[in-house]
Every structure is written in structure tokens, then in C-alpha cells.
Amino acid sequence: MLQMVVCVKQVPDTTEVRIDPRTNTLVRAGVPAIINPFDAHAVEAAVQLKERYGGRVTALSMGPPQATEVLRRALGMGADRAILLSDRAFAGSDTLATSYILAAAIRTIDRETPVDLVFCGKQAIDGDTAQVGPGIATRLGFTQLTYVMAIDSVDLGGRQIQVQRKLEGKREVVRGRLPALVTVVKDLNELRYASLPALIQAARAEIVTWNKDNLAIDPAHLGLKGSPTSVRRIFAPPERPGGELIPGDPRQAAATLVAKLVLTKIIADK
Numbered sequence: 476m477l478q479m480v481v482c483v484k485q486v487p488d489t490t491e492v493r494i495d496p497r498t499n500t501l502v503r504a505g506v507p508a509i510i511n512p513f514d515a516h517a518v519e520a521a522v523q524l525k526e527r528y529g530g531r532v533t534a535l536s537m538g539p540p541q542a543t544e545v546l547r548r549a550l551g552m553g554a555d556r557a558i559l560l561s562d563r564a565f566a567g568s569d570t571l572a573t574s575y576i577l578a579a580a581i582r583t584i585d586r587e588t589p590v591d592l593v594f595c596g597k598q599a600i601d602g603d604t605a606q607v608g609p610g611i612a613t614r615l616g617f618t619q620l621t622y623v624m625a626i627d628s629v630d631l632g633g634r635q636i637q638v639q640r641k642l643e644g645k646r647e648v649v650r651g652r653l654p655a656l657v658t659v660v661k662d663l664n665e666l667r668y669a670s671l672p673a674l675i676q677a678a679r680a681e682i683v684t685w686n687k688d689n690l691a692i693d694p695a696h697l698g699l700k701g702s703p704t705s706v707r708r709i710f711a712p713p714e715r716p717g718g719e720l721i722p723g724d725p726r727q728a729a730a731t732l733v734a735k736l737v738l739t740k741i742i743a744d745k
């Protein structure tokens with residue numbers, strides 16, 4: 476039986492986030508909150524492994540009470556239970572504090588039944604750092620397998636996992652020891668539609684909430700206080716200048732284009 480934990484983050488749908496040109500701030504009003512897209516693939520991967528080898532999938536999220544929505548989504552996809560980590564003391568955490576809190580929760584789960592595999596998305600589409608997964612692996616001393624695009628096999632008896640990692644222009648086959656932390660890319664699997672009975676069950680399921688007192692943690696490592704980085708300023712990138720259409724005869728237009736590219740030093744003059 477594989478004991479698995481999947482970390483899921485609730486994020487604003489960044490495809491719908493606009494920037495107010497007057498105030499230079501993000502307009503979040505009316506923007507739907509969704510499960511981080513990479514994390515949905517992580518849940519699917521864990522559920523597929525459960526179907527193949529047997530096991531249990533725990534979805535874990537740190538966030539405000541509304542984050543239960545993404546936990547219900549994970550339950551609808553086949554996760555067996557959900558835990559929300561919610562406390563005012565967690566707010567304002569950077570990646571170091573976030574990975575500290577998530578690792579502490581995984582340690583608590585591990586004491587109950589030893590955890591074999593932890594899944595994270597490759598990155599969150601709002602923070603975009605891709606640091607939380609490796610941070611958790613380091614804290615727990617788990618094998619770290621990032622950018623995973625395929626899981627070939629898990630050998631529970633031999634305590635091994637073999638995966639394929641997506642590198643630039645190639646794939647890398649890696650075998651590592653369990654327990655391991657895997658961060659996933661979208662190529663890993665196709666998301667399936669949740670069945671109606673599963674959705675109804677997920678809507679009714681009890682979601683356990685843990686606060687800082689439920690975890691063995693040092694309050695000095697949490698939230699803004701526990702975050703060595705701080706965001707000083709947030710602003711919109713400068714608007715791109717409009718494009719230019721080069722009209723006329725194709726040969727002439729190509730020559731004009733090359734001349735302009737040389738002039739702006741985008742390509743070198745031969």
C-alpha cells in the first residue's frame with residue numbers, strides 16, 4: 476500500500492488577472508480561484524498509482540478557509556482525505572516558511588503511517604518560484620525528483636521509484652529510493668472528469684483543519700516573521716510598444732526586415 480500526500484495550492488486564475496494601469500496593482504476582484512493546474516496533474520498521478528498499486532492519497536493545502544474548495548476538487552478526483560493548514564500565523568509566508576509548514580504537516584502524517592511519496596506541482600502559477608517542492612524534500616530528507624513527465628514503476632518491496640524527467644530537449648530516466656518527493660509537469664497525464672457520485676461525496680466530505688498548535692513547529696519560522704524575503708514593490712511591466720507591418724513586395728519587405736533587425740542589433744551584420 477502506497478501512502479501518498481499531494482500538496483495542492485489555491486491560486487487566482489492568472490489567465491484572467493489584469494493589471495490596473497493607474498494604480499499598477501493586480502485586479503483580483505471577480506477572478507476565479509482555481510486549483511493550481513500543475514497540482515491537478517499531481518493529484519491525478521497519485522490516484523493512478525493508487526489504482527495500480529493500492530494505497531491512500533491525502534490532499535494537503537495551506538491557505539485561508541476558502542482553500543477547502545481545491546481540497547474538495549482533489550477529493551472529487553479520487554483523493555481519500557483532505558487536510559487544510561490554516562492559521563493567521565501562516566499568512567505572508569515566503570517559500571522557505573511555506574515549505575517549513577507543509578513539511579511539518581507531512582511529518583505529522585508520517586508518524587501515523589509512514590509516507591512513501593509526496594507530490595507537488597512543478598510550480599504555482601501565481602508565485603511562480605518552483606521552490607516549495609524542493610524545499611519540502613530537503614527538510615524531510617526525501618529523494619527529490621523534479622520535472623517528472625512519467626512514472627515508470629514503483630517497487631514498494633525494494634523501496635525504489637523510476638521516473639522520467641523532462642529536461643530541455645531530452646528526457647532523463649532516474650531511479651531513486653523511497654520515500655521520494657516528485658514535482659510534476661503537465662505532460663505526465665490527462666485529467667479525467669470527476670464522476671457525479673464522486674463530486675457529491677467530495678462536497679459532503681469532512682475536511683480536517685490543522686493550525687499551528689497541531690504541528691510540531693517553531694512559531695518564529697512562520698509567516699512574515701519566518702520569511703527571509705520580503706516583497707518591497709509590485710508593479711506592472713511596461714507596456715510593449717506596438718508592432719510594425721512591413722508592406723510591399725515580399726523580397727523588398729524581407730530585405731527591409733533584415734536591415735531593421737541588424738539596426739536594432741537583434742541579429743548580427745555578416
Ligand SMILES: Cc1cc2nc3c(=O)[nH]c(=O)nc-3n(C[C@H](O)[C@H](O)[C@H](O)COP(=O)(O)OP(=O)(O)OC[C@H]3O[C@@H](n4cnc5c(N)ncnc54)[C@H](O)[C@@H]3O)c2cc1C
Nearest residue numbers: 482537567569570595596598599602603604605606607705
Ligand atoms: C514577503 C512575502 C509575503 C507573501 N505574502 C503572501 C500572502 O500574504 N498570501 C499569499 O497567498 N502569498 C504570499 N506570498 C507568496 C507565497 O510566498 C508563495 O505563494 C508561497 O511561498 C508559495 O510559493 P510559490 O507560489 O512560488 O509556489 P511554488 O514553489 O511555485 O509551488 C510549487 C508547488 O508547491 C506546492 N505548494 C506551494 N504552495 C502551497 C500551499 N500554500 N499549499 C499547498 N501546496 C503548496 C504545490 O504543489 C505547488 O505546485 C508572499 C511571499 C512573500 C515573499
